[in-house]
Amino acid sequence: MIRKKILLLGDFSVGKTSLIRRYVDNSFDDSYLTTIGVKISQKRLELEGISCELLIWDIEGATPTRSIPHSYFKGASGAIFVCDVNRSETIESLNEHINTFLMLNHEAKHVIAYNKADLLSTPQKEELFLPANAFLTSAKLDSNVERLFTTLAKEVLL
Amino acid sequence: MSIVYCLRRNILQSSTSEFEQLQQLLLGSELDHLKRLEEQLKRVEFRTKDEREIIQMVMPLLDRMLQERLQNPEDAVVKVLSTHLSALIAQASQTNPAKLSLALQSTIAPAISKEIANNKEKMIDALYPVMGGMVSKYVSEAIREFVESVNEKIEDGLSFNRYKRKVKAKLSGVSESELLLYESRESLISSLLIIHKESGLLIAEAHLQDKALEDSHIVASMATAIKDFINDWIQKSQKQGEVQILSYGDATLYIESAGSVYLIAFLDAVPDQELRSHINSFFGTLLMEYMEIFQGFEGDSSSEEIATLTTKMEAYLNLQEGAEGHTSPAHHSNPMKWIAVLLGIVGLGYGGYLGKVAYFEYQLAQKIEQGTGYQVAVTCSSDRVILEGRIDRFEALSPIEKIVQHATPKPIENQLTMPLAKVQERFAWQERRMDGLSIAVAKRQKRLIEGYEERTKQMAQELEGIQKQLHKLQKYLKATTMSQHDTLSRLNQLNHEREAIERVATMRREIVSALKQAFGQSPLLNSKEGSVDFAKVNLFMPDSDQINDALKPILQESFERYLFVLLNDPTLRSYIQGIVIEGHTDSSGGEQYNLELSQKRAESVRTYLLSQERIKALHAEGLIRAVGLGSRDIVEVNGVEDKEASRRIKIKFEIKSNKIVENIEKIIDD
Numbered sequence: 001m002i003r004k005k006i007l008l009l010g011d012f013s014v015g016k017t018s019l020i021r022r023y024v025d026n027s028f029d030d031s032y033l034t035t036i037g038v039k040i041s042q043k044r045l046e047l048e049g050i051s052c053e054l055l056i057w058d059i060e061g062a063t064p065t066r067s068i069p070h071s072y073f074k075g076a077s078g079a080i081f082v083c084d085v086n087r088s089e090t091i092e093s094l095n096e097h098i099n100t101f102l103m104l105n106h107e108a109k110h111v112i113a114y115n116k117a118d119l120l121s122t123p124q125k126e127e128l129f130l131p132a133n134a135f136l137t138s139a140k141l142d143s144n145v146e147r148l149f150t151t152l153a154k155e156v157l158l
Numbered sequence: 159m160s161i162v163y164c165l166r167r168n169i170l171q172s173s174t175s176e177f178e179q180l181q182q183l184l185l186g187s188e189l190d191h192l193k194r195l196e197e198q199l200k201r202v203e204f205r206t207k208d209e210r211e212i213i214q215m216v217m218p219l220l221d222r223m224l225q226e227r228l229q230n231p232e233d234a235v236v237k238v239l240s241t242h243l244s245a246l247i248a249q250a251s252q253t254n255p256a257k258l259s260l261a262l263q264s265t266i267a268p269a270i271s272k273e274i275a276n277n278k279e280k281m282i283d284a285l286y287p288v289m290g291g292m293v294s295k296y297v298s299e300a301i302r303e304f305v306e307s308v309n310e311k312i313e314d315g316l317s318f319n320r321y322k323r324k325v326k327a328k329l330s331g332v333s334e335s336e337l338l339l340y341e342s343r344e345s346l347i348s349s350l351l352i353i354h355k356e357s358g359l360l361i362a363e364a365h366l367q368d369k370a371l372e373d374s375h376i377v378a379s380m381a382t383a384i385k386d387f388i389n390d391w392i393q394k395s396q397k398q399g400e401v402q403i404l405s406y407g408d409a410t411l412y413i414e415s416a417g418s419v420y421l422i423a424f425l426d427a428v429p430d431q432e433l434r435s436h437i438n439s440f441f442g443t444l445l446m447e448y449m450e451i452f453q454g455f456e457g458d459s460s461s462e463e464i465a466t467l468t469t470k471m472e473a474y475l476n477l478q479e480g481a482e483g484h485t486s487p488a489h490h491s492n493p494m495k496w497i498a499v500l501l502g503i504v505g506l507g508y509g510g511y512l513g514k515v516a517y518f519e520y521q522l523a524q525k526i527e528q529g530t531g532y533q534v535a536v537t538c539s540s541d542r543v544i545l546e547g548r549i550d551r552f553e554a555l556s557p558i559e560k561i562v563q564h565a566t567p568k569p570i571e572n573q574l575t576m577p578l579a580k581v582q583e584r585f586a587w588q589e590r591r592m593d594g595l596s597i598a599v600a601k602r603q604k605r606l607i608e609g610y611e612e613r614t615k616q617m618a619q620e621l622e623g624i625q626k627q628l629h630k631l632q633k634y635l636k637a638t639t640m641s642q643h644d645t646l647s648r649l650n651q652l653n654h655e656r657e658a659i660e661r662v663a664t665m666r667r668e669i670v671s672a673l674k675q676a677f678g679q680s681p682l683l684n685s686k687e688g689s690v691d692f693a694k695v696n697l698f699m700p701d702s703d704q705i706n707d708a709l710k711p712i713l714q715e716s717f718e719r720y721l722f723v724l725l726n727d728p729t730l731r732s733y734i735q736g737i738v739i740e741g742h743t744d745s746s747g748g749e750q751y752n753l754e755l756s757q758k759r760a761e762s763v764r765t766y767l768l769s770q771e772r773i774k775a776l777h778a779e780g781l782i783r784a785v786g787l788g789s790r791d792i793v794e795v796n797g798v799e800d801k802e803a804s805r806r807i808k809i810k811f812e813i814k815s816n817k818i819v820e821n822i823e824k825i826i827d828d
Contacts, residue, residue: 001458001459001460002457002458002460003359003360003375003457003458003459004359004457005357005358005359005379005457036383036384036387037387038383038387040358040376040379040380040383041376042373042375042376053375055358055359055375055376055379057358057379057383069386069387069389069390070390071356071386071389071390072383072386074356074357075354075355075356075357075358075359076357077357077457
């Protein structure tokens, strides 16, 4: 069994925890998220005949009064960066999250989740331009969540 | 009080003397009493207006009343007082808390005691949230400190149990550390996890039977995150240290960090120092053996090495658990061995020195075992330390020798044995390595030599170029130096010439000045050029070179005066190059004719003058020469030739400046 550490990063209230809830098999108590700024969840999956397991670290966004230890970022094989597609400031801060992550994990892979797509109208969706490694997701409607995680898992494992 | 007041009014209204007499007769002493009463009444009236005095007067009365009421409580009184009691207590706690607590102590303490006795469970439940944590914390801390203190003393001292354990270990063949693990059953290790430090991924895990952790991988990651979180806080607080103990409910996590991994031991109590040291020692042996696996871990825990690692960790845990159900190693030992032990103890008492050496050997063997996991017999002779035992890897040799070298400066005699297969394998490996090294060295050597040769060639070429350049520079320098020297020389020459010119110029001026003085206002002297010009005297007839006889005395006298000025003063004479007698014609004849005529005229004059005795006496013949200039320098008056004036001679001096001029011209040409 191959296991990999995956991070879930993004601003406050972009829906990281909802994405995790929708996807994973098992996780620690949510109360730890507010205590130490991280919640760890587990997901087993099989990719092209290979059994593997993702240990997903849902890391709370840093605030002016609270910083997140950089050691959380270390040793990660991949990361999912999440933003709220309806809040431009969360999209703008994606680069900062990505740079911080890649600085500590040079060879790691990443994908981007433009979350809360259920709040967009159809014309808005049509006008949206997404990068190649990005997915329009909705934890509420379970849209693209599985695909998001599986894509990153393939990048990391295969 | 109202009766007294009426009497007072009546007395005041009866003011006549008869009436007063009658009063005195009827009332007598009562009247005096009445006056005293009146005075008292006045005082009372004054007091009733002072509120504080009234309160002071009334309070003792009220206190007495209250005490009487409380001693015989009535529902009504209690009801009234209870509404004000809390306010009164609050007020008293601020004004005089000591007195209040003293007053309440006697009442509350017995009441609590009684309540606890009657409702023990309820009281504990109520108090535990407040007191439980605090009590638990202080009790745990006190016990931990006590245990650590005792352990330290045991470690440092020579306790019987320690020696017993050592002897036991010797006899049973079970290591002392394992025996210690048997004895430390108070802190039971239920699980061991080895976690990759950076990623928090679980590398290996081992659990006691029925104690397996659910979701051990999440637990490993979570423990890593918690440890990182706390360590981050510690670092930000600029404090030293690292988290080693985490407690959660009944579980205690002992975390030891080294290299690229954590080891986490799950215990049911906080481990004492001895157990921690033991766990660390075990962790150390794993680190040495599996360091490469740990460092290169990328999430795949299915390798064969990790399976053996897991087996070792399980064996370690089961050894601990086995103490519960199995007989201890002491039980396996033969009673005869205990007799031998006693004999041994007697022997130790007999030979102190031998005992000391043996103790050192034993300590060293223990250190080796704790540090490397190998049981090695150590024998100290007078000049060396002999190591005997069996190891299974060559890599173990270096740490063993390091431990011995740290303990004693004596040289080591290594009699450690190793499986033949391992030795052969090692030799084969060494051989391969040597071959590989030889090839690599040869390649490297060749590359270096080639590199050096190439570099030498380049350097030789560069050197040649530099030498050429240097040669050119030397030549240039030489040329420049010569040129400079030449320039300086010429410059000096020029300076000399300049000085000579200046002297000549000065001298010319002096000669002309002397001539002016000698000739005075004579019209014959051309004061501008310092010559004597016979243009005004008609010295020659046309086409003739015969000197007009009438003018010969003037000619002679003028020439003598001229010569005297030039030749009499030695300074002036030293500058005189020569004296020129120029012959001139008018423009009537042809040029050649005129030249010849002028030459004849000049010669005629020279001959005449040199024939004169006074001129001869000056010995100036060599200086005087005659030159014919033809008609090139005719005399014109208002643009018309004065032919008489043109037929003339002119006497001039030449100064030694010609050579100087030639030199200057040459320098300018160069």
